[in-house]
Amino acid sequence: MSEKERLFQERFKRYTVALECGKPDKVPVVFPLGEWVVKYTDTTLQEVYYNVDKSTEIIAGAIRDLDFDVMFGALNLWWPPMFDAIGSKLYKFPGIYFEENSGFQYVEEEYMKPEDYDEFIANPTQWLATKYLPHICEEFAEPGSYRATVALIKSAAAFAMHNDKAVKAGEKWAKEYGIVPAGTGLTKAPFxxxxxxxxxxxxILVDLRRRPEKVLAACEAIVPHNIAYAMITAAGDTSLPCFAPLHKGAYPFLSLEHWQKYYWPSxxxxxxGLWALGxxxxxxxxxxxxxxxxxxxxLPEKSIVFAIDLTEAKKAKEILGGRFCLYGGVPTTLLTYGTPEEVKDCVKRAIDELAGDGGFVLAAGGVVMGDAKRENILAMIEAAREYGVY
Incomplete structure (x- = not known):
């Protein structure tokens, strides 16, 4: 076993022990990868979005000499050619619709109409394939046509190409730098x-008033899909957690009553369902x-890793600590607007309040924005190593 392989095993054990609410040798520390990395290079976001190899090269340069355990995030969430191949209406990317150093934009519309609820609830997969895809993708406007079939083949090939490169990049970082990924797979709350x-x-907010029973039924219908999607995108892996971005569950977007009735059950x-699968x-x-x-x-003990962003940290520790691994401790705003000294003080405070006898991972509390300062990221990692030894 090489030195880097031993380093990977050491870091993997440190991380997974914390996930199990155990006490490793050190508090695992996460490197928050994001678009902020690009501004310290001579590359544009447009090039990073479209050139996977260039993106991988930049990441390698950013992490090569840093002492951290786990990497979370990406330089770009999406690879535009996958969407260009099907004429997707959902996203707009830098360099075409925007200035070359702008982030991508999601185009939100009511792609599903109120009258679609019954058909969707009866068979979500069929509705998505026959109604949703033709609506959001210009090349799928006529399902079954030659043009739609060719577009499907092109987009599937692009998806496979991108995933293959992503897997190989992860294997390279594990082998050459001993870096552990934060998770495998992706899912969402049905709401x-x-x-x-x-x-x-x-x-959805109008529906809560006008057709609440349809919202409940649709969320229930989505549950099996989101469980299956998580396991498929994780390729069956159960050693690492499945990432779940939660967009509309934070307080006070929904009232307490609505959250408990419409968001939480599904x-x-x-x-x-995922925990039953390990x-x-x-x-x-x-x-x-x-x-x-x-x-x-x-929730079942140890079934989640709970990320602390704006949630009251002490209360989260009091109620969830010991049952679930806690993750975070460093506000993303501090990484943008703070100083290295302020970041180090924050890291020490987070470890003092949350690390206890284990079950804690030091990280940014949310997705790190593109205007984060490199010196603050480095300060977070250095302080975690200084104060995070049990």
Whole structure:
């Protein structure tokens, strides 16, 4: 076994012991990869979005000499050629629709109409394939046509090409730098699936008033899909948690009553369904989830990793600590607007308050923005190593 392979095993053990609420030798520390890396290179976001090899090269340059355990995030969430091949209406990317150093934009509309609810609830997969895809993709406008078939082949090939490069990049970073990925797979809360991509924010909020029973039935219908999607995108892996970005569950987007009735039951069902398969969920709780901590504590022990962003840290430790691994501790705003000294003080405070006897991973509390300062990222990692030894 090489030195880097031993380093990977050491870091993997440190991380997974913490995930199990155990006490490793050190507090695992996460490197928050994101678009902020690009501004310290001579490359544009446009090139990073479209050139996977260039993106991989930049990441290698950023992480080569840093002492951290786990890497979370990406330089870009999407590879535009996959969407260009099908004429997708969902996203706009830098260099074509925007200035070459702008981030991507999601185009939110009511892609699913109120009258579609019954058909969707009866068979979500069929509705997505026959109604949703033709609506959001220009090349799929006539399902079954020659043009739609060719577009499907092109986009599937692009997806496979990108995934192959991503897997090989991860293997390279593990082998050459001993870096552990934060998780495997992707899923969502059913309410977010419905409110993000299908009905849109305005649509879902109107539905809570005009057709609440349809919202409940649709969320229930989405549960099996989101469990299956998590395991498929994780390629069956159960050693690492499945990432779950939570967009509309933070307080006070929904009232307490609406959250408990419409958001929580189906999301809880996804988490419990994955846990029954041995898959832990990365409960990426951006925003404030403090009012919901008691409900979250009802989940099966160790079934989630709870990310602390704006949630009250001490209360999260009091209610969830010991039952679930806690993750975060460093506000993303501090990484942008703070100083290295302020970041180090924050890291020390987070470790003092949250690390306890284990079950804690030091990281940014949410997705790090493109204007984060490199010196603050380095300060976070250095302080974690200085103060995070048990």
């Amino acid at each position: 977010d699936t419905l409110g993000d991509a299908l009905r849109g924010t305005k649509g 999301w809880k069902a996804v988490i419990e 898959k832990r969920t990365f409960f990426f709780a951006e925003g404030d989830w403090t009012p919901y901590l008691e409900k979250i504590a009802d």
